Amino acid sequence: MSIPAIGHGEPAHAGAADVSALSRGLGARGVPVRIAHAVHASGGSAADLVDVRGWLQALNAQLRTDTDIVALDRLSGWHHDPGAGTIAHHSGKFFTVEGLRVGLPGNVVPEWDQPIINQPEVGLLGIIVRESGGVLHCLMQAKAEPGNRNGVQLSPTVQATRSNYTGVHGGKPVPYLDHFADSTRHRVVADVLQSEQGAWFLHKRNRNMVIEVREEVPLEAGFRWIPVGLLHRLLAVEDLVNMDTRTVLSCLPFSTSGLPGEFESSGSGFATALLRSGDEDWGCLHSTRDVLSWLTDVRAGSQISRERVPLADLSEWRRTERAIVHRTGRFFEVIGVNVRATGREVAQWSQPMFAAVGTGLVAFLVRRVYGVLHILVQLRSEPGLAGVAELAPTVQCTPDTYPHVPSLLRPHFLDDVLDAPSENIRFDTVLSDEGGRFYHTRSRHLIVETDQAHEHPNYRWMTCHQLSSLLQHSDYVNVQARSLVACLRSLAVPGGPRG
Amino acid sequence: MSIPAIGHGEPAHAGAADVSALSRGLGARGVPVRIAHAVHASGGSAADLVDVRGWLQALNAQLRTDTDIVALDRLSGWHHDPGAGTIAHHSGKFFTVEGLRVGLPGNVVPEWDQPIINQPEVGLLGIIVRESGGVLHCLMQAKAEPGNRNGVQLSPTVQATRSNYTGVHGGKPVPYLDHFADSTRHRVVADVLQSEQGAWFLHKRNRNMVIEVREEVPLEAGFRWIPVGLLHRLLAVEDLVNMDTRTVLSCLPFSTSGLPGEFESSGSGFATALLRSGDEDWGCLHSTRDVLSWLTDVRAGSQISRERVPLADLSEWRRTERAIVHRTGRFFEVIGVNVRATGREVAQWSQPMFAAVGTGLVAFLVRRVYGVLHILVQLRSEPGLAGVAELAPTVQCTPDTYPHVPSLLRPHFLDDVLDAPSENIRFDTVLSDEGGRFYHTRSRHLIVETDQAHEHPNYRWMTCHQLSSLLQHSDYVNVQARSLVACLRSLAVPGGPRG
Numbered sequence: 002m003s004i005p006a007i008g009h010g011e012p013a014h015a016g017a018a019d020v021s022a023l024s025r026g027l028g029a030r031g032v033p034v035r036i037a038h039a040v041h042a043s044g045g046s047a048a049d050l051v052d053v054r055g056w057l058q059a060l061n062a063q064l065r066t067d068t069d070i071v072a073l074d075r076l077s078g079w080h081h082d083p084g085a086g087t088i089a090h091h092s093g094k095f096f097t098v099e100g101l102r103v104g105l106p107g108n109v110v111p112e113w114d115q116p117i118i119n120q121p122e123v124g125l126l127g128i129i130v131r132e133s134g135g136v137l138h139c140l141m142q143a144k145a146e147p148g149n150r151n152g153v154q155l156s157p158t159v160q161a162t163r164s165n166y167t168g169v170h171g172g173k174p175v176p177y178l179d180h181f182a183d184s185t186r187h188r189v190v191a192d193v194l195q196s197e198q199g200a201w202f203l204h205k206r207n208r209n210m211v212i213e214v215r216e217e218v219p220l221e222a223g224f225r226w227i228p229v230g231l232l233h234r235l236l237a238v239e240d241l242v243n244m245d246t247r248t249v250l251s252c253l254p255f256s257t258s259g260l261p262g263e264f265e266s267s268g269s270g271f272a273t274a275l276l277r278s279g280d281e282d283w284g285c286l287h288s289t290r291d292v293l294s295w296l297t298d299v300r301a302g303s304q305i306s307r308e309r310v311p312l313a314d315l316s317e318w319r320r321t322e323r324a325i326v327h328r329t330g331r332f333f334e335v336i337g338v339n340v341r342a343t344g345r346e347v348a349q350w351s352q353p354m355f356a357a358v359g360t361g362l363v364a365f366l367v368r369r370v371y372g373v374l375h376i377l378v379q380l381r382s383e384p385g386l387a388g389v390a391e392l393a394p395t396v397q398c399t400p401d402t403y404p405h406v407p408s409l410l411r412p413h414f415l416d417d418v419l420d421a422p423s424e425n426i427r428f429d430t431v432l433s434d435e436g437g438r439f440y441h442t443r444s445r446h447l448i449v450e451t452d453q454a455h456e457h458p459n460y461r462w463m464t465c466h467q468l469s470s471l472l473q474h475s476d477y478v479n480v481q482a483r484s485l486v487a488c489l490r491s492l493a494v495p496g497g498p499r500g
Numbered sequence: 501m502s503i504p505a506i507g508h509g510e511p512a513h514a515g516a517a518d519v520s521a522l523s524r525g526l527g528a529r530g531v532p533v534r535i536a537h538a539v540h541a542s543g544g545s546a547a548d549l550v551d552v553r554g555w556l557q558a559l560n561a562q563l564r565t566d567t568d569i570v571a572l573d574r575l576s577g578w579h580h581d582p583g584a585g586t587i588a589h590h591s592g593k594f595f596t597v598e599g600l601r602v603g604l605p606g607n608v609v610p611e612w613d614q615p616i617i618n619q620p621e622v623g624l625l626g627i628i629v630r631e632s633g634g635v636l637h638c639l640m641q642a643k644a645e646p647g648n649r650n651g652v653q654l655s656p657t658v659q660a661t662r663s664n665y666t667g668v669h670g671g672k673p674v675p676y677l678d679h680f681a682d683s684t685r686h687r688v689v690a691d692v693l694q695s696e697q698g699a700w701f702l703h704k705r706n707r708n709m710v711i712e713v714r715e716e717v718p719l720e721a722g723f724r725w726i727p728v729g730l731l732h733r734l735l736a737v738e739d740l741v742n743m744d745t746r747t748v749l750s751c752l753p754f755s756t757s758g759l760p761g762e763f764e765s766s767g768s769g770f771a772t773a774l775l776r777s778g779d780e781d782w783g784c785l786h787s788t789r790d791v792l793s794w795l796t797d798v799r800a801g802s803q804i805s806r807e808r809v810p811l812a813d814l815s816e817w818r819r820t821e822r823a824i825v826h827r828t829g830r831f832f833e834v835i836g837v838n839v840r841a842t843g844r845e846v847a848q849w850s851q852p853m854f855a856a857v858g859t860g861l862v863a864f865l866v867r868r869v870y871g872v873l874h875i876l877v878q879l880r881s882e883p884g885l886a887g888v889a890e891l892a893p894t895v896q897c898t899p900d901t902y903p904h905v906p907s908l909l910r911p912h913f914l915d916d917v918l919d920a921p922s923e924n925i926r927f928d929t930v931l932s933d934e935g936g937r938f939y940h941t942r943s944r945h946l947i948v949e950t951d952q953a954h955e956h957p958n959y960r961w962m963t964c965h966q967l968s969s970l971l972q973h974s975d976y977v978n979v980q981a982r983s984l985v986a987c988l989r990s991l992a993v994p995g996g997p998r999g
Contacts, residue, residue: 123800192793194800208800293972294683294691301622301693301707387886473792474973 045231053155053235056225057143061152064223066145066342068440072322073337076351086311087119088335088353095162096120096438098325098335098353100315101203103384104306109410114315116325116335117385118355118438119203122163123194126245127181127210129158129218130190130229138226140177140218141246146436147340148354150443154243154433155235158224176221180212187212191252194475195483196391198434199383201333201355203307206387206475207245209252229253233491237430240443244435244484251483255279255469255490271374271427271450275493278374278465285464286370289471292461296390296477299380303389324356331402333357336440354440359401360431361444363481364418365489366395366451367427368462375462376489377414377455378482388476392468395460396447397481413457421449428488444481446488465489544730552654552734555724556642560651563722565644565841567939571821572836575850585810586618587834587852594661595619595937597824597834597852599814600702602883603805608909613814615824615834616884617854617937618702621662622693625744626680626709628657628717629689629728637725639676639717640745645935646839647853649942653742653932654734657723675720679711686711690751693974694982695890697933698882700832700854702806705886705974706744708751728752732990736929739942743934743983750982754778754968754989770873770926770949774992777873777964784963785869788970791960795889795976798879802888823855830901832856835939853939858900859930860943862980863917864988865894865950866926867961874961875988876913876954877981887975891967894959895946896980912956920948927987943980945987964988 073088074081081088088098101117129140144156161175180187190211197205220226227235233250236242277283313320317328325335334356341349366377381393398412400419428448433439468486471477478486572587573580580587587597600616628639643655660674683691689710696704719725726734732749735741776782812819816827824834833855840848865876880892897911899918927947932938967985970976977985 125800189789189793192789192796194796208796210796290688290691290972294688297691297693297707297709298683301624473789475975 045228045234049228049231050234050238053225053227053231054238054241057153057155057241060143060223061145064143064145064153064343066147066149066152066340068147069339070323070440071337071339071351073320073324073335073353074322076337076353077339078351079337079353081312083311083313086309086313088312095352098312099203100310100312100318101384102306102308102310102315104304104308105382105384106304108382114310114317115200115332115384116312116315116318116355117203118201118205120162120205124162124207125159125178125181125210126157126207126249127159127177127212128246128249129177129180130211130213131215131218131226132213133226137213137229139229139232140220141225141227141232142176143223143225144243145342146243147338147342147352148436148438148440148442149240149243149433150441151240151433154241154436155227155232155246156243157245157249160245176224177218180214180218181210187214190254191249191473193252193473195248195252195472195478195480196386196388196476197480199386199391199479201385201439203385204387205385207248209249211249211253230494233487233494236432236488236491237428239431240433242487243433244480247432247484247487248480250487250490251478252472253490255465271369272493274369274372274374275465275489277372278376279469279493281466283373283464283466284371285373285467286375286462289467292463292467295461296380296392299382299390300388303382305382305384305389307384331358332399333442338440354438355442356440357399357434357442359399361399361434361442362396362415362418362447363394363444363485364396364414364447364449365482365485366414366417366449366455367489368451368454370462373464375464376468377460378463378468379413379460381459381479383479386476386479391479392463392471392477392482393479394482394485397479413460414455417451417453417455418447418449421451425450427492430488432484432488444484446485448485448489448492544727544733548727548730549733549737552724552726552730553737553740556652556654556740559642559722560644563642563644563652563842565646565648565651565839567646568838569822569939570836570838570850572819572823572834572852573821575836575852576838577850578836578852580811582810582812585808585812587811594851597811598702599809599811599817600883601805601807601809601814603803603807604881604883605803607881613809613816614699614831614883615811615814615817615854616702617700617704619661619704623661623664623706624658624677624680624709625656625706625748626658626676626711627745627748628676628679629710629712630714630717630725631712632725636712636728638728638731639719640724640726640731641675642722642724643742644841645742646837646841646851647935647937647939647941648739648742648932649940650739650932653935654726654731654740654745655742656744656748659744675723676717679713679717680709683709683711686713688712689753690748690972692751692972694747694751694971694977694979695885695887695975696979698885698890698978700884700938702884703886704884706747708748710748710752729993732986732993735931735987735990736927738930739932741986742932743979746931746983746986747979749986749989750977751971752989754964770868771992773868773871773873774964774988776871777875778968778992780965782872782963782965783870784872784966785874785961788966791962791966794960795879795891798881798889799887802881804881804883804888806883830857831898832941837939853937854941855939856898856933856941858898860898860933860941861895861914861917861946862893862943862984863895863913863946863948864981864984865913865916865948865954866988867950867953869961872963874963875967876959877962877967878912878959880958880978882978885975885978890978891962891970891976891981892978893981893984896978912959913954916950916952916954917946917948920950924949926991929987931983943983945984947984947988947991 097119099119102114104112140158142156143153145153158177192210194206195209336356339351377395378392382390395414403411431443431445434442596618598618601613603611639657641655642652644652657676691709693705694708835855838850876894878892881889894913902910930942930944933941
């Protein structure tokens with residue numbers, strides 16, 4: 002199966018001689034078609050799946066990370082600054098844990114205090130892709146993070162904080178970083194600043210980047226080329242594809258318009274409805290103009306207030322010798338860990354981490370509307386988001402929290418996804434949060450099909466094409482929804498979880 | 501000449517019965533075509549121009565605003581708070597004038613201090629449009645602002661801070677505000693938060709909104725329906741169309757694809773190249789993907805630092821009895837004014853204002869590339885922008901500042917626009933900054949055609965379609981560039997300045 006030939010996007014003035022050359026020079030339509038084709042064409046076999054898992058298991062011994070929980074007071078290099086009321090590194094680098102007082106009028110909980118991570122630097126999450134044998138491959142890294150419960154997971158080619166690559170750690174150089182330093186050398190497939198968890202990070206953004214190289218790239222130890230379709234299929238394996246990979250994958254173009262005929266199925270199956278959802282020409286229930294207006298309205302009217310308070314003064318939170326915990330024991334804890342690692346830039350360090358209490362749930366309700374799959378997205382305000390409110394999963398919560406509270410507080414649509422009959426469940430896998438900051442913190446990823454035309458002022462039905470268009474820009478789609486977008490796309494891969 | 505009939509964008513599930521209805525339900529492509537058609541079809545006659553100017557002159561007597569400069573220390577209701585180091589209103593509302601210390605490594609001036617306006621609330625700039633006799637009309641207001649040097653200017657239907665419409669002023673209700681309160685009643689043509697002057701406002705955004713109504717709207721005193729094409733032609737009149745109107749107009753869709761044949765000119769004139777520039781199908785020199793990547797790169801690597809310092813501690817600035825001024829007398833002054841107004845919500849008040857020293861210059865260099873007009877845009881970092889860097893005019897400066905400094909600091913392309921032969925000047929009008937905060941502050945708006953293929957790492961050639969697409973989102977195009985986008989579009993209006 003051949004990949005449609007598309008020029009490499011050089012500006013037209015570099016050699017073209019007429020107006021049509023200017024249009025072709027764009028490449029703007031070329032990239033999405035080619036990527037979408039690659040995703041939908043290269044799912045790989047069951048043997049390929051087994052092979053990648055075997056490779057990761059073998060590396061688990063070499064890339065060992067031993068993480069011990071220690072008292073927060075006794076973290077080497079970190080101290081509680083009583084003046085600032087924060088936990089900080091003695092270098093002033095990396096990140097701080099701070100106290101935040103949040104006011105969100107109109108929310109079911111209109112004000113609360115919480116610890117939050119303040120890490121103002123922009124990290125890089127970058128995947129190198131390359132065509133080989135007619136198939137687009139992603140250069141993936143087996144990476145162990147201290148918060149991972151299972152050792153190594155599949156990570157982007159580069160997953161680095163600014164501290165990593167500017168040498169604050171005093172560690173080894175970051176492999177393949179130079180490929181991203183001058184992106185003009187390559188074809189940029191995706192390049193956008195995206196938010197991190199708005200409940201746990203204050204105004205944190207990472208650069209999500211996919212570049213396509215044409216030249217040979219030497220393979221370093223712990224790295225592997227994986228077909229982009231197979232990578233999507235691996236999302237169905239528990240705790241295997243890490244959060245950073247999932248957010249980068251979500252930024253790949255979804256468009257399927259212009260795909261070869263075999264993808265423009267006239268069938269009535271779920272995968273057909275999904276493919277149509279990625280194609281602008283199939284239409285959508287609410288125009289993007291109206292969705293943006295809804296978002297503008299909420300942002301313009303937002304009365305959110307965010308005030309820094311010392312950690313010691315946080316209402317409802319108390320500090321034990323071991324950790325900072327909520328009075329009820331719910332939500333999350335701030336803990337300290339000592340890490341001994343092999344195969345990383347730095348062999349040993351200590352750091353605070355956030356540890357969620359209970360397994361989270363992120364879920365999309367999806368529905369076929371005239372044969373086009375639509376996703377029910379929520380417009381959700383979170384204290385750490387620079388844009389205040391972003392599009393979020395239909396359900397995003399920790400279900401264990403809710404038996405204890407009045408049903409008034411029970412999240413909308415929680416029961417619709419938890420009680421769905423098994424034949425309506427399209428995706429159901431527990432996947433890890435980012436293991437560099439979050440300890441054994443995981444969320445069940447659920448995609449549930451419904452035939453109910455739910456309506457709610459804080460929710461809209463949107464297509465994959467609409468979400469994908471907004472994912473070219475910052476501050477529209479939160480990290481939990483991005484993770485689910487990658488999972489949803491995997492359902493269009495032949496041989497995928499329920500494909 | 502008939503306007504193409506387009507459905508009103510109801511969601512398809514409201515009654516449609518097949519897949520094609522879902523696509524049509526969108527209206528996503530319908531709105532731009534219709535608006536572009538209206539702009540390019542309804543320039544009006546010379547008599548219409550004279551008529552609007554006569555109306556404004558007549559209103560100048562009724563809507564009189566007398567503004568007296570008074571000592572900053574003696575502003576009624578405002579005080580210098582020595583603890584916070586700011587100038588604030590006793591109510592804590594409206595805005596404060598604060599001191600900012602800016603670090604911008606790599607800039608020709610890598611650090612400086614300055615006063616800045618902190619007004620965290622989101623204002624509304626809204627224009628109501630309505631079709632009448634086959635022509636789209638804008639409901640415009642003749643509004644006098646204390647900073648205007650010429651009394652009334654043409655203002656959006658609603659131009660209101662949150663303080664205005666939540667009654668902090670204790671003044672009269674804002675006319676037509678209710679039309680914008682529930683935008684679902686109307687067709688939304690544009691609705692986006694846009695930044696204000698990043699050199700003078702800290703993180704200020706206004707909601708730029710255009711709604712199309714179908715029902716009759718009663719005309720209040722001081723308001724007038726003006727055809728959208730005529731409104732664009734009025735941009736060629738000095739100090740007539742105010743800044744708020746210009747930024748809202750810039751958010752109108754530019755797309756001309758699908759216009760009736762008469763607009764798809766095969767000629768070789770400037771207007772033809774401009775119309776093609778608004779049409780995605782004609783292509784562009786750099787793909788939007790590459791432009792966004794360039795922006796992401798600059799934002800991700802930005803080392804800008806912003807620190808609040810008390811006004812009294814600002815280096816190089818001193819406080820006289822009258823004002824806060826720079827040691828050199830350049831840049832701008834913070835002054836105080838007493839205002840007596842007729843025909844406004846509040847009859848009398850005092851406030852601080854910024855007064856620029858010298859007339860500013862904002863200029864686009866434009867060039868035909870294979871018959872498609874391209875604009876040379878700058879990626880410019882400004883201390884008050886939430887997004888750090890936005891697309892800006894080719895030249896944005898106060899030319900008087902530069903005879904006094906070494907030529908190293910002279911802005912790029914300044915001489916290209918100032919020394920351009922008159923036959924290459926497509927637009928040249930002095931227009932006012934927003935008169936609610938800025939006193940007698942004006943910029944010469946210049947659009948100059950060149951045949952030089954200038955290249956510079958901080959600049960890119962972009963089409964109108966590309967800018968227009970980005971203008972659907974926040975934080976991409978700064979207010980000076982938006983003002984020029986409206987002026988550029990006026991050149992496509994038959995009978996326009998150089999049309």
